[in-house]
Amino acid sequence: MTWLRDHFVDVLSLAGQHAYLAGVPLVLGLLIALPLGWLASRNKVLYPFLIMGTGLLYTIPSLALFIMLPLLLPFKILDPNNVLVAMTIYTVALLVRTVADGLGAVPDAVNQSATAMGYKRLRRFMSVELPLAVPVISAGLRVAAVSNVSIVSVATLIGVSQLGSLFTDGFSRAFLDPIIVGVVACVLLALLFDVAILLVTRLVTPWQRAGSPAA
Amino acid sequence: MINRIIAWLADVAHWQGDDGILRRLVEHMEYATTALVIAALIAIPLGLYIGHTGKGRFLVVNAVGAARAIPSLGLLYLAFFWLAPRLSGEVAFLAPAGLVLVVLAIPPILSGAYAGVEGVEPAARDAAVGMGMRGTEVMRHVELPCALPLILSGIRSAMLQVIATATIAAVLGLGGLGRFLIDGLASQDFPQTASGAILVAVLALAVDMAFALVQRSVVSPGLTGRYGKVSL
Secondary structure (H helix, E strand, O other): OHHHHHOHHHHHHHHHHHHHHHHHHHHHHHHHHHHHHHHHHHOOOHHHHHHHHHHHHOOOOHHHHHHHHHHHOOOOOOOHHHHHHHHHHHHHHHHHHHHHHHHHOOOHHHHHHHHHOOOOHHHHHHHHHHHHHHHHHHHHHHHHHHHHHHHHHHHHHHOOOOOOHHHHHHHHOOOHHHHHHHHHHHHHHHHHHHHHHHHHHHHHOHHHHOOOOOO | OHHHHHHHHHOHHHOOOOOOHHHHHHHHHHHHHHHHHHHHHHHHHHHHHHHHHOOOHHHHHHHHHHHHHOOHHHHHHHHHHHHHHHOOOOHHHHHHHHHHHHHHHHHHHHHHHHHHHHOOOHHHHHHHHHOOOOHHHHHHHHHHHHHHHHHHHHHHHHHHHHHHHHHHHHHHOOOOOHHHHHHHHHOOOHHHHHHHHHHHHHHHHHHHHHHHHHHHHHOOHHHHOOOOOOOO
């Protein structure tokens, strides 16, 4: 593995680019999925349309989406922004259902108690419903994170550089080292995202670690 | 640009012959279904066994998560360098692509089968045992039909991923709809690339919808409530 030692800085910068292309859409996707999921959980008529509609987006193959987006957006085909938008679409596709189901699972009694205590709609959502839905949403976010990291590597075929570039580089030179390093780095990056989401979830849901009621 | 894509798709010459759309479509479905069948043959029995016995649960949950993180393109190239020198002819290219698609399809099918059996109501299982059924009979007559919806949705999401990912088989020089994407990119023929992208997306959608219909018709009416509520 002398190859890795010689190219460590390059691999690190590709990993940084990869984390950016997979991570930013995760945040953007969550911000878009929250209101959509909330709407779906509130409105029985909209629910199937929103869930099916966003679910359909996930059926578009990634390579196809990467190539089609420049048609609809003001970016050139090699622009990394296409990848950001595509990954945001996939994140939204995965998360709307999770958010809707997470919010829907908050017990009615809890909502009624909050209302009885004088919580208005927005405050009730922010400080009661959303926090209680966090464990479910975070489970969905973990799936989206792992899938994003894996999908982003395909963007090398349209010439956007990230860890996937190591695959095409190794393949064109019939040289295994970069490919192995790329695969391992992708898996490690996915693990890193997973651990980060778990840690944030732990931080924002302190009640889940609280001991028995006697404590 | 949109007009040029429509023109490309409307050109009859692009649909016929050995490198035409129809031939590529058939190849694409051949790759996808072969991989799916192999994956199902491995994952369904394994998932049923794990769900039935509860053994190896920890292993499945973690292995499924880890397998999802493996980038398909990297695995494809690795499999190619590993398998190609050991095989000859077209198999040297088909085997690595097949391996990647099977690896991709196993996790969703496995977790569907395992979760389906594990989620069977204990009361239903107890009733079957009480009626004198043995382990394999409980599995065949109770657990399998009850788990069918989840098994099918596992296969459905595997199908979707396999159809989408079969496009990258083209980077090894194989056929399938990915050819239009890869060739179009290489020769900067944008209408061809975009047409290929649209074809894959439409195929994925069509197969998914067809599968949704199959799913609805094969699941036991007792589970879906198609017979209406039983009045007591």
